[in-house]
Amino acid sequence: MEQRLAAVLAADMAGYSRLMEADEAGTIARLRTHRIELIDPAIAKNKGRIIKTTGDGMLVEFQSVTDAVKCAVEIQQRMKRRNSDVPQERRIEFRIGINLGDIIFEEDDIFGDGVNIAARIEQLADVGGICITAAVATQIADRLEITLEDLGEKLLKNISRPVHLFRVGLDGATTLPLPPEEDVKRSVSKPSIVVLPFNNMSGDPDQEFFSDGLTEDIITELSRRHELFVISRNSSFVYKNRSVNVREVADKLGAQYLVEGSVRKIGDRVRVTVQLIDAVNDAHIWADKYDRRLDDIFAIQDEVTAAIAATLPGRVEAAQRDQLARTKPANMAAYECALAAKVLHHRGSAADNEQAQALIDRALALDPGYAHAHAWRACILGQAWVHGWCENKEATWAEIVAELDRALALDDNDADVHRILAAVNVNNNALTAARYHQERALSLNPNYDLVVVQQGELLTWLGRPEEGIEWIRKAMRLNPHHPERFWSHLGKAHFAARQYGEAVEAFMHLSVMDHVQHAFVAACYGWLGDEIAARAHLEKVRALAPDVDVDSFLATLHYAQESDFQHLREGLAKAAKCRSDLSTGEVAAQ
Structure with a gap:
């Protein structure tokens, strides 16, 4: 056993039994999402250690009282934002209690009076609020810009002596990296x-x-x-x-x-x-x-x-x-800069990406608290990261993560923020995290065509292309004016489903194809045994990306199942064989 001074945070979900009775599967799914996206990252960021969890609560140990309170404030503030558009009867809300005292550590568990007090005062906290002991209040009084309401001494169950308690005022808390004062004067002028x-x-x-x-x-x-x-x-x-x-x-x-x-x-x-x-x-x-x-x-x-x-x-x-098109960049507001940056991003060249970065940076200079722009800056930097249009990939990735953290802290309920988080995680091959954010985006806006089409794209990567096809076609029906790239997603899904004719038909809707799309079409024709078509598209791949080989090409894809990689590899091999069978000279050249 080890005994030492530590801060203990006890958290409990309010109305857990009622929510579980009304919607057990939905409640568990939402609680899991909050854990993955908000609670666990906040604990890790503030150097906390989860000691134990129950169905509706947890016990966390911090070596710093300040870190414990900062973590609690962040969780409660961001949960309030997340619940802003959720009906009262479906909201997941927490009570949090924090105590500082001597704790006994044994076999990855904690015991003692200090733990019991934390658990008891958590029950006295308001729903969505934080209750702390006088020992905690003394430590943070001059360190954090928060208000404390003196609740006086309270008798707690199974605790022999009265305990002096305080309520943390969340409305004025500034322990989070909130936007500067000028952000209050919103420069965003949304349509x-x-x-x-x-x-x-x-x-x-x-x-x-x-x-x-x-x-x-x-x-x-x-x-x-x-x-x-x-x-x-x-x-x-x-x-x-x-x-x-x-x-x-x-x-x-x-x-x-x-x-x-x-x-x-x-x-x-x-x-x-x-x-x-x-x-x-x-x-x-x-x-x-x-x-x-x-x-x-x-x-x-x-x-x-x-x-x-x-x-x-x-x-x-x-x-x-x-x-x-008729406005000078210097006269654009933050929203307009962000919109122009999106247009450049979708063009997909290195030069356009560089201009997009400049415009999205200007949007954030005009309005540092613009969550949508922070998310899109991550997306634009992500494009540069994927294509290698950045000098330091590690530093760029750190920027992407920071931008997404900032966007989430500012607005947890923006479907675009979660959509971009899902896309960035796919490109980093973190498909489990991508699924959580994709589900959150879909729940926030089930009729957003970009979210719906991305659901189809993600299902294709996960080895469920038949379902992916249904989602992509749904996105096309939702928005008949959909971006042309939807056809590319549909073509890749049909290929993964071994539907080669339908895949080729989808790709043929594209006015211009890049080397990736030509490679998929070549693989389709390889499987179909069409030598002339396979050769033509393989030549396009070599012309557009002469330095790309099969292994480096496959490394850019995000299939969860090895069989899907091998399926594409074999299709490209069949296309290459079709090409080499054309003449003795070409075989010798290869």
């Missing part, structure tokens, strides 16, 4: 959008609930996109059944874009029309209509909502890009 109540054109009052429900669902789904500012339902429904002037509504609500629509029932069918209007220029940007059989009104509502929510942000972003 603002109002969804006006859809008109019921059916002449059937019973259809009113459908048009109102559709409008509300679209507002809810668009609000999941943190790069948009969506006017609330209460503001937009003021204009229900009223003839509106676009510019007047936009001026009154402060909206740049308006969404209008109508619902018409025709026999056993329903038609929904929708249009997006640039209120500043009074110009129609996009319009579409959706015709569906009236078999299940709620299924139609969900389907049309998903399609509109997936398409609209892309149309808004396209309109913003058109405006950026």
Whole structure:
């Protein structure tokens, strides 16, 4: 046995039994996600050691009282942000108690009065709050900028003497690396959008609930996109059944874009029309209509909502890009710099990546607290890291990790942050971590086409390409204006599923193919035994990437199963054999 002074943190999940009864599998999954993404990293960062865990709590030892309190504050502050858009009855919240005292250490467990007091005061903490003993308060009083509320002496169960307790005030706590004061003056000017109540054109009052429900669902789904500012339902429904002037509504609500629509029932069918209007220029940007059989009104509502929510942000972003083309970089706001950086990133060249880095750096200089921009800086640096467009890969990777940590600390509920975390982890072959972040992104925004297509891509890497194909096609249906690269993801999924004809067809939708895509097509034709086509695409690979050999090419891929690597290797070998069989001279040359 060893006895020494240590800080003990006891944490317990509030309402655990109630949550487990309501949704056992969902509660376990959400708790696991919080552990992996937030709690365990916070403990590790603050040099804590988890001694034991129970289904709904844990006991952690720290050698520094300051580290223990910093860890607790970080967990509670970030859990509050995570719960901001979660219904009250589904929130996972913790109580935390911290004590400083003599602890007995034996066989990876801890015992003693100091541990018992930590466990008891945790039960007295507020839900989402922190309770500490006077011994802890004395140690941190001059070290951390937090407020402490004196709770006086309390009698604790099975503790003979009264214990003096304090409540930690979280609202004013600055132990986290919070943005500087100037961040409060947000320089981000996100596109603002109002969804006006859809008109019921059916002449059937019973259809009113459908048009109102559709409008509300679209507002809810668009609000999941943190790069948009969506006017609330209460503001937009003021204009229900009223003839509106676009510019007047936009001026009154402060909206740049308006969404209008109508619902018409025709026999056993329903038609929904929708249009997006640039209120500043009074110009129609996009319009579409959706015709569906009236078999299940709620299924139609969900389907049309998903399609509109997936398409609209892309149309808004396209309109913003058109405006950026006429704007000087020096005059761009943080959002505009981030958007321009995204455009350059998607072009995929070293020169464009360098410009993208400069623009995203400017976005963060304008607004250091812009979580979306921190995530995209990680993504842009990740592109440079993957392609070797950086002088020091180790230092660049450290920057990527730091940017993602910062983005998560600022906004745990941005689907894009988790989507990019998943993508970066895939490129680092950390597929388990990628799955957690991908699931979180999908739960935050299930109608975001980039998240949906990435689910298909990840499933393909994990050896489940048939499921991957379904997700990729779903993303294409959600957003008919999807980026061209979706076809590349679909082609790779079909290849992994041994569906070579479908894979070739998908790749043929690309206007320009890089050496990776040509290699997959060559492997498809290798398996199909088409010598001429295999040779043509293999020649394209050699022309575009003369220094790449099969091993270095396979090393850039992220399959979880060795059989998928061998499948591609054999396809390329068959393509190379087709090429070498063409003439004696070529065989000799090889």
